Amino acid sequence: MIDQATIDRILDAAQIVDVVSEFVTLRKRGVNYIGLCPFHNEKTPSFSVSPSKGVCKCFSCGKGGNVIHFIMEHEQLSYYEALKWLARKYNIEIKERELTNEEKQANSLRESLFVVNQFASEYFQDILYNHIDGQRIGMTYLRGRGFRDDIIKKFQLGYSTESRDALAKAALQKGYKEDFLIKTGLCYKKDDGTLRDRFWGRVIFPVHTISGKVVAFGGRVLSAATKNVQMKYVNSPESEIYHKSKELYGIYFAKQAIVRQDRCFLVEGYTDVISMHQSGIENVVASSGTALTSDQIRLIHRFTNNITVLYDGDGAGIKASIRGIDMLLEEGMNVKVCLLPDGDDPDSFARKHNATDYQAYINAHEVDFIRFKTNLLLEEAGKDPIKRAGLISSIVKSISVIPDAIVRSVYIRECSQLLQMEEKILVEATAKLIEQARETKFKEEQRKREREQRNAFSPAGETRQSQPAGTLPPSDASTPVPPPPTPEDIPASVVSPAPQSEEPDNYTSFIPTTGNEQSVFYAKEEELIRMLIRHGEKIMCYVEDENGEQHPLTVIECIASSLKEDELQFHDALHRRVLKEAEAHLHDEHFTAERYFIAHPDPQVSKLAVDMISERYQLSKYHSKGQKIVTDEERLYELIPRLLVDFKLSIVDEEMKHTLQALTDPAIANDPVRCAEIMKRYKELHETQSLMAQNAGDRVVLKP
Template structure:
């Protein structure tokens, strides 16, 4: 069911954005707004602004923006409907729901059914751990041997799946679950041509995998009997509607608040590493769920902190995995260090051996950044061999090239130059070669790389390699973007206001712009979408105020509205009250703003046509009649250009 609009509005009105954000970070009032250190990226100076009057927030550091619903979606990893239900529960609002379409019902019902059967399976496995003879004699001793307390078993919902072929399947069917939903949840599998169904996790201890919001979405399982042949030691749930392995971190639900509070995340390999560290008091720890570290997992960590310390085993495979992971983390803009444990130790065994304080002290003393780690690991091996040292230096520069921040890259270049006793210019030249190679690869074989990357990035790298001494001129497409953006800004901010109460009473800015832009299609998809929304509202005789866009369900529209309305600074009343300085506001000159915006927009589009026509003429190879038609088009567009320039009072093009 979908929550009806009236209930949505009640939830949004009740969920004051400052209160909602204040549940996660400390907020302080400053003038009309509140400020906080952003919970989405690490910072020491508050740049996260909360506007109670508008019901929105915006971080001027990382760009995150939204309202109370969007904040819960991002911080808890929930969908729009789930976030609304979360807030409704918090503020005691009864939810009224309306009918969905058949397709929406099927999709929502399947997702909800999967979550229900997975929750049921978790409870079943927990019960088997505590009550079944196998659980008591096999699984409980295994967990106790690893040092897990009863409290830890509860915190991580650990369980056991009996050796019986289909006890879970039969029990679930008996309790009303369909075979189809049990199979879709990945809890059973078929073994023969007859289609006989068997429990997937037979004879294994169970590690439930939770979403950020704490819902069970999958299971990991470890076999216990050592004499079992042809069976994998570890087994995970398959991909489902609710479980995507590459976007999931084991332990994130239990760790998220501590990661945010400590502003650092410890990343380990295994389930038991997470559980042992958590039990020892180190709760800001997650694992990559039995997969190689992915970009999606790194971005999930990045929602809670910008600082990651990778804790991997001391064997060669663990070290290689750690290095691959560090490059990925660097590429996503997070700050990363690495700790390798003594040979034969992993985070689980080491924390049980030395305890909480000694473990943290070891991390503090052994934690190394990527350059220091590579130097310590490979420098002795390379010795004075120039070829080996050159290979090592190239690997170090390759890692530095992943860092998006220019200042950080520069500092790491300095550090590498010092460690390897090299001139910085040599490393910078190698770094630039890597950047250019990457850009060309992104452009495709034989293609112009500038077509596949941003103009700004391409111009920057070209400036490094072949300095031009002057900035590139703006393209017509950029000019179109700017003018379309300005038009939408006026619609969002002032569309509900009369354009000129004295000259045209009752005519809103929205009406004026929609009529003037009849037949116009914006080139920027987001702006075209907003324009179509405005037309639909206008056709219903509605003229939305900025709040309509500030709290829009579409994240892109909401972010654009917040970006144009949120500012770090505002005009001081002292100007007017003390110095008698009067500053004319935009809402007092809408007629002039709208008129000039429409003219500039038309000029940009006309100039595009003019440029295209000129290009056709320069490369034309055809009959005289077609050439004459092109010439007439050129004269037509040139005349329009001249007329608009005169209207705008700008220089008339020759």
């Protein structure tokens, strides 16, 4: 585990302008620096770097954070790996302490599976290079496919001998547990209890995560070495660390090239990726023979909007892939398709051509997906009117999922010409499908809200009746707390866990969980969070006790105590979490809220902190007449109480409105008991609102 002192040294040494400049060309603008955002394609710079605050933020796509989170996002590393990356850059020695038993238990399973996979990967490579069968069979096959030794080593290819338990024996001899060998899928148990290798007699293709960990394997059978085996490829089964729908073969080796060229090639198999790398085209990934999934698309979309799908020359399986490409369109990707010459696949074509010729062929023959699909289905439909009608419906459906209205309009015009149909008919059909999709989505959201309202007064919440007036009811599943990051994203071994209160997050409300951004109470809540993150530890005023002595009151203490006084909470779960942690750490030595939350290992928290302190435009230091601007920090004693009053009045008002709306739910209206409970609650809220309005001007504080 890296202790907090070492993390602080890394943060102190890592200059954000210095780090970002390695990846983005920056130019000075006022006190900040700007450049083109590395996380999305743009022509006008909107990526701002603040050296004074140590943060960066794109005001277009919204991505940003401190120097650690920039490296995490750009290099697709975990929090722990990003810290090590920065430590290496600035020559900072990392001293890691022994994990506690609890921390070991939390990480043991996933980490053990990764360790076992890494051992297996090294074992297969050793067999390929140093075993007689590895050289005679495995290496002969790979070199026969035209793979150079440097490419074989780069992709960590290996070989498993014909012995059906060689890996199992080697792993057990090294001390690896049988249970982990089975859970990774490297081995399986037969009915008689014996342990057998899954990949015996095969060339091995390790599958890497986006950060480079070996997460699974693919094994290709070699007919000369393996008899009576019908499956050409065997792949690792799903496990705690491997979900096939979320992984892309080659993404670890391709991610930087994809960003650099703002383009990704999508192929089908392992050898397609490897051969294209060898020919000089590195921005390529494979779906490994599975139907494309939303998770895989989002993985590509992290790096580029542009994707070209490469198909074998005979076009086999193209129609089966159309649904996956429709999903690409729905994600807002710019999709193109390229058919290779008859008899060639991406692997064989790459072995015949260098990168320049390959790229030239693609550029000359790729077409946008809508035109490709139209030509493909037109050829199949021929002159059959029923098939042509089905063709038109299929194409219109593809166009309707495209989120950009301008792109839809261009495609409709092209299809009108290709199909020789009136553009108006296609426009109307597309609009109808879009409206149907909107209605479906609206109904789903409405059903979700209704479920939340019904759950608000579930039997588990009967204790609400005994709550004092003015209390917003405790939490249930209608306002979930964001789950903590998974160990792969932010391992527990990175930092000591923040002290947390034993009390659960017991907040619930009839106010919808999402969609409140335009509400008055939400704006006031955000302002309070902004003040807390920017000035939380600062003394905003002094208060007098019963003996007339004055005591300092920080912004954090003022916000927390004021909300507790009226038994209210922030509506947003993340805001509640921030306030809770701020209270827990307020009296830590050298605690500053801004630094603590910007450097927070949870990306949700750090992104919120960056958003709260980022300003797109900087004011000059003085007014035009030379008068000094009064900053927020200089008038905290005035701002915080006013924001608190405004927030509490507005959230109670909003709660009253949604409480009345709940009475329109037939399930509640037909239940006299629940109906009475809600009416009682509404009355209590109304009384609380009246008291807060009366007391709004009664609280007096002394200026510091």
